[in-house]
Every structure is written in C-alpha cells, then in structure tokens.
Amino acid sequence: MESIWSSTCRMKERESLKGDIRADVAVIGGGMAGILAAYTLEREGVHTVVLEAERIGGGQTKNTTAKITSQHGMFCRSFIEKKGRETAEKYIQANQAAVEEYKKIIYREKIDCDLEETDSFVYSDDEGSLILEAEAASKLGAPASLVRKLEIPVPCAGAVKFRGQAQFHPLKFLEALKEELTIYENSPVKEIEEERILTAGGSVKADKIIFATHYPFVNFPGMYFTRMHQERSYVLALEGAENIKGMYIGSGPDPLSFRQYGKYLLLGGKSHRTGENKDGCRYEELREAARRFYPRSREAASWSAQDCITADQIPFIGQYASDRPNWFAATGFQKWGMTSSMVSAMILRDRICGRANPYADIFSPDRFSSEEIPQIMKDSGKAVKGLIKRFFHIPGDTVNLIAPGSASIVETAEGKVGVYRAEDGRLFQVDIVCPHLGCQLAWNPDERTWDCPCHGSRFDYEGNLLEGPAQDGIRLECKAGASLG
Numbered sequence: 001m002e003s004i005w006s007s008t009c010r011m012k013e014r015e016s017l018k019g020d021i022r023a024d025v026a027v028i029g030g031g032m033a034g035i036l037a038a039y040t041l042e043r044e045g046v047h048t049v050v051l052e053a054e055r056i057g058g059g060q061t062k063n064t065t066a067k068i069t070s071q072h073g074m075f076c077r078s079f080i081e082k083k084g085r086e087t088a089e090k091y092i093q094a095n096q097a098a099v100e101e102y103k104k105i106i107y108r109e110k111i112d113c114d115l116e117e118t119d120s121f122v123y124s125d126d127e128g129s130l131i132l133e134a135e136a137a138s139k140l141g142a143p144a145s146l147v148r149k150l151e152i153p154v155p156c157a158g159a160v161k162f163r164g165q166a167q168f169h170p171l172k173f174l175e176a177l178k179e180e181l182t183i184y185e186n187s188p189v190k191e192i193e194e195e196r197i198l199t200a201g202g203s204v205k206a207d208k209i210i211f212a213t214h215y216p217f218v219n220f221p222g223m224y225f226t227r228m229h230q231e232r233s234y235v236l237a238l239e240g241a242e243n244i245k246g247m248y249i250g251s252g253p254d255p256l257s258f259r260q261y262g263k264y265l266l267l268g269g270k271s272h273r274t275g276e277n278k279d280g281c282r283y284e285e286l287r288e289a290a291r292r293f294y295p296r297s298r299e300a301a302s303w304s305a306q307d308c309i310t311a312d313q314i315p316f317i318g319q320y321a322s323d324r325p326n327w328f329a330a331t332g333f334q335k336w337g338m339t340s341s342m343v344s345a346m347i348l349r350d351r352i353c354g355r356a357n358p359y360a361d362i363f364s365p366d367r368f369s370s371e372e373i374p375q376i377m378k379d380s381g382k383a384v385k386g387l388i389k390r391f392f393h394i395p396g397d398t399v400n401l402i403a404p405g406s407a408s409i410v411e412t413a414e415g416k417v418g419v420y421r422a423e424d425g426r427l428f429q430v431d432i433v434c435p436h437l438g439c440q441l442a443w444n445p446d447e448r449t450w451d452c453p454c455h456g457s458r459f460d461y462e463g464n465l466l467e468g469p470a471q472d473g474i475r476l477e478c479k480a481g482a483s484l485g
C-alpha cells in the first residue's frame, strides 16, 4: 500500500548520526514541518540539524493528499462563533500566508514539484449553510465565493470556493528543499536531556529543540496526550476517471475528498478515530464510492493517513511547556498538514529569531479554553476505557478459530495476546498492551495493524512500531504454525 507520492519519488538517503555534534537548533522529525522549519531557520543564518528516526518524508508527509489551502473544511462560521472574529481572521490569514509562502519558495528555488495553482471547494447539499459560510469567509478576508455548479459528480447544492490555492507533489518538494540542509536519517532519538539529544550513534547539543514528530513523544511535561487524539483516513488513486481541476472536500460527518494528480484522481475519506475500525470496510466503502461516481475508473493505488486532532481544531505551535523555554512543538495539524507545517515553520522561525509573529498567540500550546473541556473529557474517557477494557474484557475466540488474514485477542496462560494468522497459516503474536501509556490495542482489518484507541500509536502484525507516540514495538516470540492452546 504505497502512496503515489512514494512510488513516483525515490528520496536520496542520508547517513545516520555518528559522533557528538553541536547546532543552534535541532529539529526532531523530518516530515514537512521539520524540513520547512530547518529550511526557514537556515535562511536566517541559524545552524539547524534535523534528526529523522527513519527516512525523510516517510511518515505522514508521504500519505497526504497534498492540498495547499487555507480552506479547512466548512469552518469559518463556526470559528467566528466559538473563537471570535479576531481569532478566526488570524487563523485564515496565517494559512493564507502559508499558501503564498509555498508558492514563493517553489518559484524562488525553482523546485520542480508539479505545483498547480488551483481553487479549493467545500461542497454541501445544504444551500443555506453554504450561503452563510461564503459570507463568513468573505468577512474574514478569505478569497471566497459561492458556486452552484461543480465538476465532481457528487449530488450537492454547490460549494464555497477559495480562489488561488495550490496542490503539488510533497516528496518532490521535500527532496529539493532538503538538498542544502544538515540531516541525519535512521537516527531515532533515545533520550533528551534538556539541551542534548541522544541517538544510538551520537548526540546533538542544541540551544533550541523543535519537536516536529507528528505526535510529541515526550509525555511529561506538555501532556499532549490529554489534548489530542488521532484519526485515520483512506485514499484511492483512480485511473480513467474524468479529470478535475479543483480540490474538493465535502462538509458533514463523512466527507469525501477529491483532487487530481496527473492521470490519477485521488478519492479520499472514511475517517475514523484510530483504534476504532472493527469492521474493516473503509477501503471497500471508498471503492463503492469510486464505482458509483467513476464507473469506468480503475484503482491504481490505495493508502491511508493519520492525523492529530486537537479539541479546538487549532494546531499546537510554540513553546513545548511552561518549564521548557527552549523546546518547541509543532503538532495537531488536523487534516491540513501542508499549510499547518508552513504556519509552524514561520511562527517558530520568528520565535527563535526573536521576532514578533502576528499569529503566534492563537496557535500557542499554552492556550486553554472552556470549550476544550468536553473534548478533553471525551478523549481522557477513551484512554481510561482502554485501560479498563484490558482487565475486564475476556474474548471467547481461540487461536484455532482465527481465519487466514485476520486476527483476534486470545487468552493464554501468560495473559492476553494479539494473534494474527497470515494467509500461509503462520501465526504472529504481539503484546496488546500499548507501550505508550498502557491502553489495550485493537485490530484494524483494513490495514492489518494493531492500533491504539487512546492516542493513536500503531504497530504492524509483527509488532513493529509504525506510528507514535509510543516509542517501542510490541513484538513477542512467534511459534510458526503452532496453536497457542
């Protein structure tokens, strides 16, 4: 399940860190946010080193739909209601500035990354909501208008359009941008001591540290795990579908997303909270939508993505925690990782260079508002439920009933284990206690992974860590072909 970005751009590998080095700033995480932060700082003369646990762009950046837009769903009206006009204006302006900054960098550096300037649309079958949203967006200064006729075959009353947005190939962009940067790949961080970052092969001593790791993996201080959850969504690349020019997303609880890349139409959606995909029919539901809207199309690729969701739908960008003045976080990008990455690079650059940034306050991780409380309670409730379930839920399945290609949680003399039976009959058993904070993992049939419902860590069926905040795998010894009894 390789995305079209990975399959059409092989990134040149960098060496891992060996020895002890010094930098003004160390960035942990080599995705879009980390590389943009390093690039913008280096342009200011700030010597910056990037440490990537695996490969550059190998996390969520390779799985995005790569829309560069300030239109983050149907959000303007609700932002004004919940946050007030000033915050809503700043949010739009920050993201619109990010759209323009991408274009500026790409033209200045002459980066061949299939950039297309295009419009974005949020469609809906509720005409009244569309009218109000278009009015609210215009009031905030967004390049918005209402359109009735769309080029996608989805029944709806129309859409709110944002003019002058963009789409590109995210890995081609990163590959060009990283050329001049100091980067160490395959260098997972083992420990952080205030200003010193330790890896297996060496260390970096830095005045400032930026955590650009999708989900911050240091639990205390910061406690980001109490303030975010993760969601998964799925993408199909279709060949033979009618080409479209714009970028689209629906409003409502189960929106579909559309954009074109070359001959491929990318159809995305079917989001769910990570760890809550018992039925495993997300790809099939997307395929059903593809058959309905594009009956002559053929599936060329499929993949999935994971996003950090904050309670108030605004990313956390700024000082990591009150007692860590030299640590900075960039996380909680919702489903808008491209513009949020650029916003975080600009805010952190200004902060580190001692300049004021007009948008910094609304993204600051130390913000807290009463509206977050219900969501935090809900997220914490999930964490507690996950922990409790570990002790009280006793499944009746036995390993011999597990069909090839599926998995179950099995009672053994040592306790519960997760067992996956491969198509060839081999069994893979894992510890189903999440190494992050101890929640019970759940099987995701669509991905054949063990996912954590609390904060979204994921592991493959062999127990290897796929995504944090956990830092370790869950592998147990496997007895090939044997019943666990």
Ligand code: FES
Pocket: 225, 434, 435, 436, 437, 438, 439, 452, 453, 454, 455, 456, 457, 468, 469, 470
């Ligand atoms: Fe936090 Fe699993 S990701 S307990």
